[in-house]
Amino acid sequence: MAYPFCGSEKGECRETEGAHGVMQRNRIRRKARARSDIPWFRRLQASPGRVDAAIAPSYKHPSGQFSCALHLYGPPLSLSPTRGPTMPLPAPSPADLTLLEQLAGIALAAGVVIRRIETGGINERIKADASPVTDADQASEDLICRALAQVLPGIPIVAEEATSAGHVVALGDRFILVDPLDGTREFVSGNGEYTVNIALVEGRTPMFGIIYAPAKGLLYAAARGAAFRAVRTPDATVDRDGWAPIRCRPRPSGAIRVAASRSHADPQTRALIDSLSVEDCISAGSALKFGLLAEGLVDFYPRLSPVMEWDSAAGHALVNAAGGQVRKPDGAPLTYGHPENRFLVNGFIAEGAPATGA
Structure with a gap:
């Protein structure tokens, strides 16, 4: 099966399989046995009838059961604890769908600007935080913020480039998070795996x-209780009638499919993925990994290194609406609107729907 966004048919992180994967697991097993103080690993005395396991305590469900259960000391445990069926969100209202269509139209318009700059030549600079930025980032943000002020007047906007420049916004119960060009490294490299991300947050939860991936003409859109996928070039009409509903797939009983960052792999996330029973690991840039999860192409997307709120909010809304969930690595709810933390998100775990019958 060919997967979108991959460098190969089965993705670029298939090193978890075959001889290399066995050697990697053996190396982790030896280290875990030799040292009990390995960061973010610890030994747990399993409950009766279950094996001991080296568990990443950074990923625990509120139920108290560890959900990533690394199989370093015995057979793999389940990816998630048994949890009841996810309560479906109510279907979006006509007003919600109209707003969603307007937001999608803004993203497509930003795509036109980005593609025009991409065609004309990319001028990359390095910001004070050492991250790359281009003229397309700023032009996209300017267009998005102007359009949002028309569609949602009076709603505060937290946008990446303005925030990086020191602009401070007084937040309310409702506010908007904007990443005008997520995946600048992908944009500069020319692989097309960059996105425009827009999220409306209500009560600290993205709703x-x-x-939108302009180079791929791929649109994901989510309102409360509904998630969609559509193919739309930047100059196309939004045409909501042609959007296809999408859902996360139920968690399989065996090996899972995992999404991983193409440009931001970190050792902890890599170790977590290597420890799981993985059928396929798909590398992708930007927020496209949330789309893979929402349409059921993968089951699990971990990110244990920091991101910003505007990186994850739109994907969070998408996965929730598609029947999955996004939480902090410790299992606590992931909330938004934290200027006291400089809008930093210290990692997350995103997963699809619970197993059928769970």
């Missing part, structure tokens, strides 16, 4: 989300 509306748009992820």
